Amino acid sequence: MIDAPESLPLGTLAPGESARGILTLRNRRSEPLTVARVETTCPCIRLAPVPVTVAPNGEAMLRVEYDPSDQPDFRGELGVEVKGLDEVGQLIFETRVLVEVASRHTELERVGRD
Numbered sequence: 001m002i003d004a005p006e007s008l009p010l011g012t013l014a015p016g017e018s019a020r021g022i023l024t025l026r027n028r029r030s031e032p033l034t035v036a037r038v039e040t041t042c043p044c045i046r047l048a049p050v051p052v053t054v055a056p057n058g059e060a061m062l063r064v065e066y067d068p069s070d071q072p073d074f075r076g077e078l079g080v081e082v083k084g085l086d087e088v089g090q091l092i093f094e095t096r097v098l099v100e101v102a103s104r105h106t107e108l109e110r111v112g113r114d
Contacts, residue, residue, distance in 0.1 A: 002027050002035070002054055002084065002093040008064060009098040016072040017101075023047065023062045025084070025093060027054035033092055035060075035084040042080045044068055045097050066099050075101050 003026040010019040027033050034053045040046075047062045054060040068074055077100045084093040 001091075002033055004084070004093040004095045007079075007096045007098050010064070010066050012100045012102050013066075013068075015075060015101055015103065016068055018068060019066045019099065021064045021097075023064050023082075023095065025052075025054050025060045025062065027056060027058055027060075030056050032056055034086060035062075035092060036087045037085050038062075039083045039085065040080055040097075042078065044070065044078070045080045045082065047082065064097055066097070068101070075103050077101075 004023060008021050008023055010021050013019055025035070032053050032055055034051055036051045038047045038050050044067055046065045046067065048065075050062070052060050052062065078098065080097045080099070082095050082097055083091055086092050
């Protein structure tokens, strides 16, 4: 298995706003591990580059992007499951990408309290 954080929060966004983050993967084994493909529970989350090989006792970084273009009016919280699989389809890492999309009204209330 590759070590990955339990979750990757991308923050609170306005409706239609995209976000990016970095997911750091750590291979604590003595042989390289390749992430051949990534599966997510929402097409709004994309990771790149894939495939990526993580060197023995090394790290690799994946860019994570939230793209709301298919549902620009979505509001609420997302917890998107992300699974990294090797060349034979075995699970080698798992994490969750967290996104909150607030309505403009909610954002204005928060600004007024700060």
